[in-house]
Amino acid sequence: MTTHLEALQGALASALGERVAVTAALGEITLVVKAGDYHDVMQTLRDNPALGFEQLLDLCGVDYSTYGEGTWEGPRYAAVSHLLSVKNNWRVRVRVFCPDDELPLIPTVTDIWRSANWYEREAFDLYGILFEGHSDLRRILTDYGFIGHPFRKDFPVSGYTEMRYDAEQKRVMYQPVTIEPRENVPRVIREEKYGMK
Template identity: 80%
Template sequence: MTTHLEVLQNALGTALGERVGTSVALGEVTLTVKAEDYLAVMQTLRDDPSLHFEQLLDLCGVDYLTYGDGAWTGLRYAAVSHLLSVKHNWRVRVRVFAPDDEMPLLPSVIGIWRSVNWYEREAFDLLGILFEGHNDLRRILTDYGFIGHPFRKDFPVSGYVEMRYDPEQKRVIYQPVTIEPRENVPRVIREEHYGMK
């Protein structure tokens, strides 16, 4: 007797062949796709009647710079999508790595699933992953004048600039961060008979 997961794996293998790497962990299937095969694989996942992943639920960007405590030697940036087939009642995760760490560029799947619009914008805004073919790739969570991408592992915790209201100019101004690093030493209280009656 085959399980629901095995049926999904067989359907994926038949439809996609050698274009994807497949792994299963905790009852979930993850497909790893090369950037050059990404659009074709995503189109097949949606249009093949044996798969029929009609919904893209989520796409997020991932920075693998410090993954595994720095033991990661692969490409740095990836986009990870979660797809749902209501018809077959199954889900799949698709991971694609951007081939260039200096300029992470991936094809947009907005022509396949319109729901990806804001997700690709978020991955661009927070991680700097560019999606070729996206018709409105602009910041969505940070300010338009924001410098950098705050979810990158090498982005400074305090950022590069800070904003404050200047009462003399009667407007918000941006200036370099003025936080001085400091060390907090906790005060320790020691009592001889603490907790004893």
């Protein structure tokens, strides 16, 4: 007797073959796809009746530069999608790595799921991942004049400029960051007989 997870793994293996690497952990399946196969695999995941992933629930960017305490040796940027099949009652995670760290570029999936539009804009805004073929790739969470991508691991913690509203001038003001970096070291209090009766 096969479990629900095993049935999904079998359906994925027969539909996608060698185009993906499939891993199962903690009751979830993750597919790792090469950037060149990404669009075709996503199209198959939606259109294959045995799979039927009709909903894109989420798509986010990831910066792996300090993953595993800096031991990661693969590509730096990835886009991770979560798909849902209501008909089959199963979910899958799809990870695609950007082949070039200097110009992180992967195909868009907005033509497959319209919900990818804002998710891809968010990944572009926060991580700098470019989605080839996206019709309106522009910032969505930061200001248009914002410099850099704030979720990258090498982005400075305090940023470069701050924005505030000046009530006297009745306009938004931009100025260099005035926050002094500081380290908070917690004070540890030890009692000799703590936890002993």
